[in-house]
Amino acid sequence: MAGVHPQDDLLKMTHRENWKVQHERLHVKHQGHEAMHAEMVLILIATLVVAQIVLVQWKQRHHRSYNLVTLVQMWVVPLYFTIKLYWWRFLSMWGMFSVVTSYVIFRATRKPLSCRTPRMVYKWFLLIYKLSYAVGVLGYLAIMFTMFGFNVFFRIKAEDSMDVGVIMLFYGLYYGVMGRDFAEICSDYMASTIGYYNRGGMPSRNLTNDICAVCGQKILVDVEEEGFIEDTFQLSCGHIFHEFCIRGWCIVGKKQTCPYCNEKVDLKRMMNNPWEKTHVLYGQLLDWLRYLVAWQPIIIGIVHGINFSLGLE
Numbered sequence: 001m002a003g004v005h006p007q008d009d010l011l012k013m014t015h016r017e018n019w020k021v022q023h024e025r026l027h028v029k030h031q032g033h034e035a036m037h038a039e040m041v042l043i044l045i046a047t048l049v050v051a052q053i054v055l056v057q058w059k060q061r062h063h064r065s066y067n068l069v070t071l072v073q074m075w076v077v078p079l080y081f082t083i084k085l086y087w088w089r090f091l092s093m094w095g096m097f098s099v100v101t102s103y104v105i106f107r108a109t110r111k112p113l114s115c116r117t118p119r120m121v122y123k124w125f126l127l128i129y130k131l132s133y134a135v136g137v138l139g140y141l142a143i144m145f146t147m148f149g150f151n152v153f154f155r156i157k158a159e160d161s162m163d164v165g166v167i168m169l170f171y172g173l174y175y176g177v178m179g180r181d182f183a184e185i186c187s188d189y190m191a192s193t194i195g196y197y198n199r200g201g202m203p204s205r206n207l208t209n210d211i212c213a214v215c216g217q218k219i220l221v222d223v224e225e226e227g228f229i230e231d232t233f234q235l236s237c238g239h240i241f242h243e244f245c246i247r248g249w250c251i252v253g254k255k256q257t258c259p260y261c262n263e264k265v266d267l268k269r270m271m272n273n274p275w276e277k278t279h280v281l282y283g284q285l286l287d288w289l290r291y292l293v294a295w296q297p298i299i300i301g302i303v304h305g306i307n308f309s310l311g312l313e
Helices: 006-012 015-029 034-061 063-085 088-108 117-147 150-154 158-191 243-250 280-309
Strands: 232-234 240-242
Touching (some): 034 280, 063 088, 063 280, 088 117, 088 158, 117 150, 117 243, 150 158, 232 243
Antiparallel strands (some): 232 240
């Protein structure tokens, strides 16, 4: 009919049919551009290889600056896409995480350090770990649930259950990485005001045996006793600590030394999960997510800039 506009037909189509029509139009538009497409693929591969070499060398030679820049991009890049694509749910969660974490970092960087700060740091990032771990596992189970077709029994569309699974898995991994990286920053700042860390290389305080060597408060539970809220830990060097204080020092920042005398200690009995341990596979997974979120958008932007400068579409 002469009065029917093609745009009206697109509005009547389902999302899948609309995508198929758009895909066919894209093929027609780019038909005969095989040479240009091959050039664009070569540019993409070359940029990825060069960027990977540069990032690896940067990480090996200037580890601290690489981690800092990566963390800033991990924090900023999702914000850009969130505002651009109107992902308000992610933005609200990102905002709450940023506000609380900023306050924790503020407390961890104060001098003199409050005696309550190490345990507060540990508790907050332990909470982030538990939530991100639970959400990530649920997301993974939802993806497996969909791949094996169990969604049919509950009359859930495959695309809906898969979307939920992917989103939850990303949330779990993203906030897990962010929490771990910010926790190490807090621990580095706390290291400058606790115990051993001074220019002379000698402990700056002398404490009795019933005082926690981190917070300076009295030990209420003996080492052999089991506490109602927290236990008391004695390291191999002989110094004793409140459980949350020593965890806030050793586990949050991956410190393998006593915060009072700097002696190397065995922390295996305190570490029970991947957040506390430094598993190689878990560390590689976190590095992959950092690359995907922080650097992949930058690399794709560079590729688009090169294509645009060369007149490629």
